[in-house]
Amino acid sequence: MKRRIGILTSGGDCPGLNAAIRGVTRAAYEMFDAEIIGIHDGYRGLIEGDYSLMVRSQFSGILTLGGTILGTARTPFRNMRVIGDDRVDKVAAMKKTYKDLKLDCLVTLGGNGTHKTANLLSEEGLNVIGLPKTIDNDLYGTDFTFGFHTAVDIATDVIDRIHTTAASHGRVMVIEIMGNKAGWLTLYSGVAGGADVILIPEIPYSIDKVAGIVEKRARDNKGFTIIAVAEGAMSKDEAKLKKKEREIRRAAEHYSASAEVARQLTSLVGVEARTVVPGHIQRGGSPSAYDRVLSTQFGVHAAELIRDGHFGVTVALKGNSITHNDLKDVAGVPKLVPEDDQMVTIAKHMGISFGA
Amino acid sequence: MKRRIGILTSGGDCPGLNAAIRGVTRAAYEMFDAEIIGIHDGYRGLIEGDYSLMVRSQFSGILTLGGTILGTARTPFRNMRVIGDDRVDKVAAMKKTYKDLKLDCLVTLGGNGTHKTANLLSEEGLNVIGLPKTIDNDLYGTDFTFGFHTAVDIATDVIDRIHTTAASHGRVMVIEIMGNKAGWLTLYSGVAGGADVILIPEIPYSIDKVAGIVEKRARDNKGFTIIAVAEGAMSKDEAKLKKKEREIRRAAEHYSASAEVARQLTSLVGVEARTVVPGHIQRGGSPSAYDRVLSTQFGVHAAELIRDGHFGVTVALKGNSITHNDLKDVAGVPKLVPEDDQMVTIAKHMGISFGA
């Protein structure tokens, strides 16, 4: 059986992309007569016909490599909602490239935006298989996405380093962790790093409650407080705004969640709170062992699905099993932290405050 | 509600022990009126009445600390099977210490041996809660034990480093990974490290098959081969022996799985194969973020069980949930790699050989 497979990576870069690419392609080469077309810079390459025929040796030695050898770009329809024709044109262009290349299948590695487009192409009749990557872990239908645990490792290392400064100087430190909509990364790294306060978008906070924690710790002679705050964390007041309104305000103010928390705490408690914004380092570098295994498992399962001619799905981790979901059921559905998530309860039982 | 809790760590040391101790005790202090007795060096301290009353601050700052602040020792009944009376005396001594200390509960952190003793004490009427720790991940009833993923990180880092030597010199390198009975650690780190061959106790190997891989790679101009071999890996011939006989032979010969594989390959293929035995470094040092989270979750769940008066159980991870099993159902039941494990199939689809 001969199969011609197009593969692309889309959205923000993420540890494990190359490991997953290696998983798909190496398993495909092992299991059947595969021909791999690498599509450059995500959907842009599919739209513009920018791709190259790969040879097997190009996938050697990339298991540990950060980033993506195929290049990536943000999803094609971002900021384009009003221009309906543009969308149609782009879909037509992508279908044309797929047909011209005589692909048997398109494999897309990405997050929610990538999956929405993948589903759209699947509905247009293309054979599509998705792989869930994002450091945010906010894709519905999979316990974990690849990239997430590496980002947890990095963010935890950041909190560890700040711990020593906080303790030595007796300071309040506010660390801003990636995650605009979902608080998973802040929740996991906050627990792993021993944060005293964890603020996430799903649980709006009262700054008075946070100030109360800082003051209580000072009274108990714990001279410092570590606050892990997600980029998208919001106060109860802000949470009352409509989403659109909140986004406009934040953009206008160059809003930073950590700066806002630090400013208010400094004012309320009367001690200087400092911020740390590790930013892009949370998505760079070599994937952890966990993510190399998960990426490999996801990639191999995608190759198994290609072998079986099973398309229109995205691979997933459920419990200890690698499986898949129909794209139409999960594409673009966000997975947020439920307020009664077991991990939240466990964190509360540790005495960690969510400021609520 | 006041609760007097004894806590001990038993068996080989393991990353996450202190994080788990912190989880149990901090959640206990937060949730109810807890008094913690730290029992020294595992069951030895319980037998000999060697313990100390702990204060809360002793559990601060230990989240990232390797090893165990309580000390540990191998389980009390090892090598003592024939001396029946000794066993009875020791159990009596442990019960006496428990009664003298007026404990409401005993929390035991350990592996299969530790759990067997925990179950025995539970059957004797003591209130016992277990926490599953081991870098081997060979405890029945939990998807993962804490310590395992940190060990995978370390073993993967070892394979990464050996990769550069192997590639630069064009060498066959045989890396011996911990695991006498179970191959989980070798399987996960082998996949994460990009090993070409993975040999585990559950799948006896034919050295001729392994030699064939080395020769094929040489023919394909991949000048090196990485072989990850578990301590307990055995050839098909050896697998025919009775377990006892095999153990006696190995002990007599100072048997090393990696040395044996290297020796035979050198002889069969005619190229020098070198061995690396990282040994104890696989169980030392600071726990990874993953294991800090899991240890904390396990610890908090143990405290929840104490609060609820639910004893005779050991905590467990199932899928994404923290839960528990009855000690009598799982204590001492080993969890080995099934031959048809999904991870094994995935590895095979990557072209990784198990030498079978």
Add this chain to the structure above:
Amino acid sequence: MKRRIGILTSGGDCPGLNAAIRGVTRAAYEMFDAEIIGIHDGYRGLIEGDYSLMVRSQFSGILTLGGTILGTARTPFRNMRVIGDDRVDKVAAMKKTYKDLKLDCLVTLGGNGTHKTANLLSEEGLNVIGLPKTIDNDLYGTDFTFGFHTAVDIATDVIDRIHTTAASHGRVMVIEIMGNKAGWLTLYSGVAGGADVILIPEIPYSIDKVAGIVEKRARDNKGFTIIAVAEGAMSKDEAKLKKKEREIRRAAEHYSASAEVARQLTSLVGVEARTVVPGHIQRGGSPSAYDRVLSTQFGVHAAELIRDGHFGVTVALKGNSITHNDLKDVAGVPKLVPEDDQMVTIAKHMGISFGA
């Protein structure tokens, strides 16, 4: 011989402080009859008489610990230049504590500010020995300070991680490295991380030159550029301002060197440049092996000087030797990167641009 030694850590925290404290005290305990007084939070503790008598076991297990077990605070005379009497009062208070404690010697671990105060106290007749710590490496008379190489490791790791994002997205990334006056940290981590452009305070840059590099790289099909910029880097225009004026302007504008470079590049070249500001993580966490060795060497040499009654000095590394300088000769003298520094020349020969 009995010696009563006061020891304090002052200024920003820095990897290796605890290793150096351990070096001084352990060598002192080994070499003579030492009594150690730990002074809390730097000179504040000396002024206010806040200290504690230490026992030997308190210095065990701290070799790998980040931060300082003694606490630290910024130097006592910061922002106090106009209040002359205050300075006199504080010096008097410090002398009084020294006398009351019947100290034979005061050991101060810190940077330029700390050394100025140490020299002042030495001139007042106290027996003082300094140890040069700072991640900035800007102390005159020593090849390296401890803390510097750990910070280089961390900043290099940051650049490594950003490299993968930059390459995958084809982006211009501007990474802001600590260093307000001295560019050592940016220079070393920039070379170690493979930066394309390095901007340091000692070599004012022309943004047009930097833009030229970005454009040339784009023309050469290297789709990304990594720019390492020190906090204190300044354009040639800004360099013409008086130092005071520049500081006032920067404070008023919440100036950020990386944001300014990114803003101007985005405007000049027409591609979005992104910033990363790792901040405090550069000074936290466990010291590297290099810094543990250097801190230990510095600490032991300080103990040797105490044994020999040789005071009014600060220890130093010169070539491969641990030695010392008179406080009066080096205290508060900054060590900046000379324009003709060999490392600068070497970086230029690698094709790295300093924007000059």
Add this chain to the structure above:
Amino acid sequence: MKRRIGILTSGGDCPGLNAAIRGVTRAAYEMFDAEIIGIHDGYRGLIEGDYSLMVRSQFSGILTLGGTILGTARTPFRNMRVIGDDRVDKVAAMKKTYKDLKLDCLVTLGGNGTHKTANLLSEEGLNVIGLPKTIDNDLYGTDFTFGFHTAVDIATDVIDRIHTTAASHGRVMVIEIMGNKAGWLTLYSGVAGGADVILIPEIPYSIDKVAGIVEKRARDNKGFTIIAVAEGAMSKDEAKLKKKEREIRRAAEHYSASAEVARQLTSLVGVEARTVVPGHIQRGGSPSAYDRVLSTQFGVHAAELIRDGHFGVTVALKGNSITHNDLKDVAGVPKLVPEDDQMVTIAKHMGISFGA
């Protein structure tokens, strides 16, 4: 000016080789019209005419890569001292390849063996420049070789991990560090890792002294002892043997320094001492920031020397300066740890025993 440069890496692989190759070649391309010939597997490639013309992009992205992209092999004259003709033939073959390739210069990266051959070729009239690489740091004329500090980092990390096991179990742990002739790696990592005993080839030990330390620590209630032993460490009795005789004995016995120390301690003190032999991991993986800087500096200086037509030298670090020595003065001269080395004295003042 056009220059045709041959480059090879010889001897055991070592972190920083690729960084140094990148340093030489990138600086050469920047400074003059360079053509680079990559010679494969060290002198073997020069003897057999196995090489390839490199293009600039092949040196991109290798800064962080472990191993060597050129391949390496042990030096050509090992075990061939008696076969004089063979040596002559090989030298003739190397000269022929050099002439055939019309090289202007040969750059050799390696240790003592490599430098001996480099000097021999230089004496034969070839233009040779050496770069000092080895994790052993045993090359005369340079303060440090590249690779050494990365190996110190790895060995220190090993000792750190063993520390937690040793402390938790109250054990004597004997860690075998690379270094057959020189103890630098054991000395530095032993100090950085907080070892209690350091045994190096240059200072023969008395096992009774070591046993005394273990017993004293037990009496002082420090329940564990960390012993760092170099591969080549020897007892005072063994030191009396002739070198040749010692080597023959060791080879016959499959001698292991750590196993020998552990065996004797177990017998003398009556507690089980365990060994850890990290082996090849000490020479693998990505170079540290320190070694990336040093490798780059060495590489650029080599290119500067080529530009200036200054041959017959090997680059060196002296104090804070990159410089060079004449090959004839330093090639093959070992640099051992002097008994009165300042670092040894400092370690002794810390209470570290050398067993002497």
